[in-house]
Amino acid sequence: MIKRSIGMLxxxxxxxxxxxxxxxxPEQADRYQELIxxxxxFVGGAVNPRDSDLKITSDGDKIVFNGFKNFNTGGVxxxxxxxxxxx
Amino acid sequence: xxxxxxxxxxxxxxxxxxxxxxxxxxxxxxEGWVKRAQEVAAILAQDAGPRExxxxxxxxxxxxxxxxxxxxVLGPKKYGGGEQPWSVGYKTIREVAKGDGYVACYHFRxxxxxx
Numbered sequence: 377m378i379k380r381s382i383g384m385l386x387x388x389x390x391x392x393x394x395x396x397x398x399x400x401x402p403e404q405a406d407r408y409q410e411l412i413x414x415x416x417x418f419v420g421g422a423v424n425p426r427d428s429d430l431k432i433t434s435d436g437d438k439i440v441f442n443g444f445k446n447f448n449t450g451g452v453x454x455x456x457x458x459x460x461x462x463x
Numbered sequence: 464x465x466x467x468x469x470x471x472x473x474x475x476x477x478x479x480x481x482x483x484x485x486x487x488x489x490x491x492x493x494e495g496w497v498k499r500a501q502e503v504a505a506i507l508a509q510d511a512g513p514r515e516x517x518x519x520x521x522x523x524x525x526x527x528x529x530x531x532x533x534x535x536v537l538g539p540k541k542y543g544g545g546e547q548p549w550s551v552g553y554k555t556i557r558e559v560a561k562g563d564g565y566v567a568c569y570h571f572r573x574x575x576x577x578x
Contacts, residue, residue, distance in 0.1 A: 382507055382524045383560025389528075390537055390552050406539075413538035418525050452471055452520045 385418075392421040392458045412456065420454030430461030473520035482506070482530040489532045489543075493551045496536055500555035503531045504562025533559070 396408040412419060422445040430443035441461050490496045506527060528534055537552050538544020545551075 381560055381563040382521060382528070383556050383558075383563050385521060385525065386528055386533060386559050387556040389534055390549075390556070393534070394537060409539050409544070410542050413535050413542040413544040416529050416532075416534060418529065418534055453473060453522045453525050 385420075388421060389419050392456075393417070393419040395421075395458055415455070417455035418453065419456045419458065421458040422460075430459060432461040432463050434463075471520055474523035476523045476526035478523050479506070479527040479530065482527060486531050489535060489545050491545075493547065493554065496545060496547060496551050497554050497558055499531055500533060500558035501561075503527060503533060504558050504560075507559070507562035528559075 393408075393412045396405040400408065411417065430441040430445065433440050433442065441459050443461065486499065490499050507524065532545070533555055535544040536547050536555055537549065538546065540546040
């Protein structure tokens with residue numbers, strides 16, 4: 377397990393916690409900012425273009441991620457983790 | 464078949480319990496945010512050596528970031544955030560990294576989305 381610097385954890389948190397600002401609708405962005413900031417959440421991410429993809433399947437109301445990730449920043453200790461995958 | 468969950472050891476957040484009420488308000492400008500990050504870096508520097516040698520998940524260190532309000536630096540004021548620009552966010556990252564004993568250069572910094 378690679379030891380992370382705390383500065384790096386803060387950096388990734390700021391990156392992942394603002395993801396919806398870029399890829400989401402204004403309503404989604406606002407909703408995630410309210411969730412993350414008002415709860416003082418720490419956000420991690422398991423997203424890396426060099427890593428294997430998760431497969432996403434739809435299960436009615438839910439989407440299911442399946443697969444294995446080699447890189448996960450802050451996942452063990454995060455309140456929320458950003459995942460990516462393909463349908 | 465029963466699945467086993469491997470519980471990875473983590474640092475104990477109670478080591479920073481004294482800081483829960485140290486910072487009552489968020490900083491309001493860049494200078495204030497940089498100073499806040501420097502304060503956190505100084506606290507982290509106190510035990511950077513033992514932390515680096517241990518392989519525990521940084522649960523306590525993340526708790527310290529939460530106490531200091533640093534996770535909220537970019538967030539909207541209406542939700543209790545600092546609503547600072549990314550330029551200030553970067554500065555806080557750099558300052559915290561200094562306390563970690565790491566040089567604050569890593570690949571991510573130039574590629575924040577939309578910046």
